[in-house]
Amino acid sequence: EVQLVQSGAEVKKPGESLKISCKASGYSFTSYWIGWVRQMPGKGLEWMGIIFPGDSDTRYSPSFQGQVTISADKSISTAYVQWSSLKASDTAMYYCARSLRVAKHFDSWGQGTLVTVSS
Amino acid sequence: DIVLTQSPATLSLSPGERATLSCGASQSVSSNYLAWYQQKPGLAPRLLIYDASRGATGIPDRFSGSGSGTDFTLTISRLEPEDFAVYYCQQYGNSPPTFGGGTKVEIK
Numbered sequence: 215e216v217q218l219v220q221s222g223a224e225v226k227k228p229g230e231s232l233k234i235s236c237k238a239s240g241y242s243f244t245s246y247w248i249g250w251v252r253q254m255p256g257k258g259l260e261w262m263g264i265i266f267p268g269d270s271d272t273r274y275s276p277s278f279q280g281q282v283t284i285s286a287d288k289s290i291s292t293a294y295v296q297w298s299s300l301k302a303s304d305t306a307m308y309y310c311a312r313s314l315r316v317a318k319h320f321d322s323w324g325q326g327t328l329v330t331v332s333s
Numbered sequence: 334d335i336v337l338t339q340s341p342a343t344l345s346l347s348p349g350e351r352a353t354l355s356c357g358a359s360q361s362v363s364s365n366y367l368a369w370y371q372q373k374p375g376l377a378p379r380l381l382i383y384d385a386s387r388g389a390t391g392i393p394d395r396f397s398g399s400g401s402g403t404d405f406t407l408t409i410s411r412l413e414p415e416d417f418a419v420y421y422c423q424q425y426g427n428s429p430p431t432f433g434g435g436t437k438v439e440i441k
Contacts, residue, residue: 251378251432259370259378259421259432275429276334309377317425319368321389323377 216240218248218310218324225330226300233296234327236310243291244268247313249320250284250295254306262308264316265293273316300331335359335424337433345441352409354436356422361402363426369398369407372435373418381420382407412438 221235236248249264263274267286274284286293293310308327311320336359346352356367365385370378380389382398385405395410409416417440422433 258434259423261423261430261432273428277429311378317366317428317430319366319380319383319423319425320370320378321380321383323379326377 216312216322218312218322220308220310220324220327223328223330225332228302228331228333229299230331231296231298232300232329233294234308234329236293236324238291238293238312241312244288247316247318248286248293249311249313250282250293251309251311251320252278252306253309253326259309262295264313266316267291267293271316300329302331302333304329305331334429335362335427335431337422337424337431339420339422339433339436341436342434343437343439345439346412347441348412348414350412352407352412352416352438354407354409354420354438356400356405356407356433358403358405358424360427362405362424365401365405366424366426367398367400367405368423368425369396370421370423371416371418372421378421409438 217239219237250262252260262278263284265272265284267288283296310324312322338357340355367385369382372378386398419435419437
C-alpha cells in the first residue's frame with residue numbers, strides 16, 4: 215500500500231526556520247516525483263513545486279521560487295520542504311503528494327502538516 | 334499561468350440527484366491534462382479523474398469526467414451522502430500546474 219506520512223503540526227514565530235517532512239513507503243521512492251501543495255486557511259490548493267528523488271531534479275512554481283526549498287533523502291525515502299525565515303502568511307496546511315511524472319496528476323497524498331506562524 | 338475557473342462556487346443538491354461541475358481554463362490545456370480531486374473537511378484531497386476522463390483506481394463509476402481544450406466537466410450521476418464535499422480541478426499540461434478555486438457540493 216502506498217503511504218505518505220507527514221511530520222506533525224508546527225507552531226513557529228515569524229523569522230524562524232522550519233523543515234517539514236514526508237516519508238514514503240509501499241513503492242519505489244526513486245521512481246516517482248513528490249510534489250508539495252499549500253492550502254491556506256479556508257482557501258483552495260496551490261502547487262508549490264516538485265522533486266524527483268532519483269536524481270533530485272526539482273521544479274518550482276514561480277510563486278514559490280526563492281520562498282521555499284524542496285529536497286529529498288532517498289536513503290530514508292523522505293522528502294522535505296523548508297523555510298529559512300517564516301512569515302505569518304506561510305500559515306497553512308501543506309500536503310505532499312506523489313506523481314508519476316513532473317507534469318502529471320497526484321495519485322496519492324499525505325495527510326497534511328499544519329504550519330502556524332504567529333508572534 | 335493558466336487560470337482555472339470553477340463554477341458554480343456552491344452547488345446545493347439532494348442525495349440521488351445529478352451533479353454537474355464545470356472547470357474553465359484561460360487557455361487550452363495541453364493534451365487535456367486535467368484532473369479532478371475531492372476534498373472532505375479535515376482530510377487530504379483524493380484523486381477522482383485524470384487526463385480529463387480516466388477514472389482513478391477505486392473510484393465509483395458514478396464519477397465521470399469529460400471535456401477538452403478549455404472546458405471540462407465532472408459529473409456525479411447520482412449523489413451519495415458521502416459525495417458532499419469540495420471538488421477541485423487541476424491542469425498539469427502547462428507549466429506551472431494550477432488548481433481551480435473549488436466547487437462545494439452541499440446538501441440541499
